Amino acid sequence: MCCPINGFVLKKWPLTFNNKVDKKALSSQYEENTGTVSKNYADLEGIEKVWQEILCLSHVNDHQSFYECGGDSLALMKLGYKVSDYFNVELAPSDLFGELNLGTLKKIIANGGKQKINTDNDFGVSIEATVAQRNLFIQNKLNPKIPFPHSYLTFQVNGNLDLQCLEDALGEVIDTHEGLRTRFQMEKGKVFLKTVIKENCPIIEVSCETDDLNSELHKLSKSFDYSKVPLIRLTFIRLSNNKKYLHFEMPHIISDGESLKIIVQQVIRVYGGYKLSVQKQFRTFLKLAEIYRGSNQYKLDEEFWIMQLKKFDGFQRESIKAKSEDRFRGTHVVLNLKSSLAESVINFSEANKISKYKIFTLSLAILINRVYGESSVAIMSPVSNRFERSMADVVGLLSNVIPLFFNINPDQNIKCWIKDSFLHIDRSLKHQKYPFENIIKAWTSSDNKLDSLMKFFLGYHIHDEKYLLEKTELILHQPVRYYEDMPLSLAITDTGERFILRVSSNRHSLSSDQLNNVAQEYLSILGLITGRDLDLNLKMFDLISSDISLV
Known part of the structure; x- marks a missing residue:
């Protein structure tokens, strides 16, 4: 007969956002209440199921390496999230870069996975x-x-x-x-x-x-x-x-x-002879981010995004899995918006007192519905995350990403949908500090696939059209890029004189001809939205069923 060594009264089961038992939080409560650190000797057969699911395998082999099984960097990140959630163990890069196989992974989990880190060095900060x-x-x-x-x-x-x-x-x-x-x-x-x-x-x-x-x-x-x-x-x-x-x-x-x-x-x-003043540094941003994580605003932001994830069903169409070496190969289209369309966007923005960023974002949501047939849409959108004025000139990876969610109902009035969508964007931007990595973790911890959330991306950038180096002009040029890992990514560059549209896709998702069609359709949708009188009693069906050639 086995008797427990320690015990404590659990007032409330810790739950994930989809009402499943949060095993990681439960383990933490045990350690806090009993003063012990639990070695995770969980049912290691469970990791075999995770291994099979991520690598799409019918059977497992303890000795075959992760990469020999078809794993790539995206699959590796998924594995890290799953192991962290199920076994309360963080995989170290040193574990990942070696010949990682299932047998080695089981040993890492059984040993708790973490080591004390010595950060002493003679290389400055x-x-x-x-x-x-x-x-x-x-x-x-x-x-x-x-x-x-x-x-x-x-x-x-x-x-x-x-x-x-x-x-x-x-x-x-x-x-x-x-x-x-x-x-x-x-x-x-x-x-x-x-x-x-x-x-x-x-x-x-x-x-x-x-x-x-x-x-x-x-x-x-x-x-x-x-x-x-x-x-x-x-x-x-x-x-x-x-x-x-x-x-x-x-x-x-x-x-x-x-x-x-x-x-x-x-x-x-x-x-030009100007002397730079002392700048704030990236480490200052990290300190502010740490303060934020201990604030009440962090909790409010977390609640907001968990609620948003609950409402989103995930994209139904599965992405085509590319070989590791082809995952980042991209197809791209770069073009300038015609002056008439650019003027239409600006006039619509000024007349309705809404940002151009919102117009471009809503147009992408409609494009996704038309091309992919998704009525529930999520668009990944980068935000500068320079939430303190002193951070305005800091160089580093400060930006964050937030998912913007849209529901498209053909019977809904266009004006009402646009108004509701703008309000949703405003609400989401108020919670833009919450780390995107946490949003991903919350999504995948509920047995959702990462690519059922991350398929579509829109970036909106404001740049000067030209600079002067004394008498020499530097004129902004937008070249074609050759790498992309998203099925569909749009970047809008607003110079004040023109709008430059770059449409990208990983090569295994859309061909060059298909991407050209998508780009032209996006421009058509922009024209339909900004060229309509929103006071007319038009339904979304009138917009999403207009005669535009689909991919």
């Missing part, structure tokens, strides 16, 4: 990476030759540049920002940011044999070694037709859409 950075670090380790995800800004150069002066200006900007002097290192299972005192970044000069900028940029784009600084490249390109371009490139692990814009603006100011 050392800070533990965020969850988002850790995931990007893992992705880079698994796909070291793939330059994705990166941030880019490209400018056509009209006039002459003093490249040495430009290089000195970039060097001063790098000196100002710790984030630009940061490399990444793994120590006993955790990823750390290591900041050095000073680092130069020579400008790369390239003379090309062709005048095809997109092709030349594709050849020049290389992945970064995250263990070396600086994690930024500036290339001066001269095409065979003598057109000149400046191309800035950074890995997403230390940058977001705002960061590269900040860097360009500051380089231009320093080039």
Whole structure:
């Protein structure tokens, strides 16, 4: 007969957002109430089911490696979430990068998985990476030759540049920002940011044999070694037709859409003789984020997003599973909105006192309904996450992502749907600080597949059309990109003079011809929304059944 060694009274079962027992929270309550740390000797056969589900296997083999079974970086992240939820064990990168197999995984779980980390180092400032950075670090380790995800800004150069002066200006900007002097290192299972005192970044000069900028940029784009600084490249390109371009490139692990814009603006100011003031650093943002996680607002944000996830059924159409090496291969379309359509968007925005960002987002929701037949739609949307004014010029991966949910009912009045959708976007933006990694974890902990939430993406970016380096013009150019991991991703660049639309898809989801059709249909939907009188008693059916060719 077996008798329990410890026990305590449980006042209330801890539950996940879908009313299942939260095993991780239950384990934590046991440890808090009994003063013991439970070694997780859970039913390890359960991990076999997780292994089979993630890798789509009919049977398991303890000795076959994760990657031999068809695993990739996305599947690896799913495995990490599942193991954390079911067994209260965090998989370390050192465990993941080796020859991970089912037998090894069982031993890691049985041993509790965690080790004490020694953060002592002689390499300047050392800070533990965020969850988002850790995931990007893992992705880079698994796909070291793939330059994705990166941030880019490209400018056509009209006039002459003093490249040495430009290089000195970039060097001063790098000196100002710790984030630009940061490399990444793994120590006993955790990823750390290591900041050095000073680092130069020579400008790369390239003379090309062709005048095809997109092709030349594709050849020049290389992945970064995250263990070396600086994690930024500036290339001066001269095409065979003598057109000149400046191309800035950074890995997403230390940058977001705002960061590269900040860097360009500051380089231009320093080039013109301006002296930069002392800047706030990425570690300051991390401290503010830590304060937020202990605040009441964090709890309110968590409640909001859990409620949103409860209402969302998930996308019904399954994504086509790509081979690991093809997962990031993309198809892309880049075009400028015609002046008449751009004017229609601006007039609609001003007349109805709504942001252009909302108009572009709602148009994508309708596009998804028309193309994919989904009545319940989620769009991943990045937010700058610079929630303190002092953070406005901080360089680093500060941005967050929030899912925006829409329900499309053919019988609903268009005006009412647009009004309700705008209110929903406003409510969601009030809770934009809540970490997207937590939203993903909440979604997958309820046995939902990650790709039933993350299929569609829309980014809205505001950039200046041109800059002046003394008498030389830098004119924003939007090149085609060759990498994408989402089935459908849209990026709108608003320069104040024009709207640039980039539509992307991973290659196994949409072909180039299909993507062109999708781009044209999106423009048609924009025209239908902004060209309609919303006071008319029109139903959604009138909009979503209009005669536009579908994919």
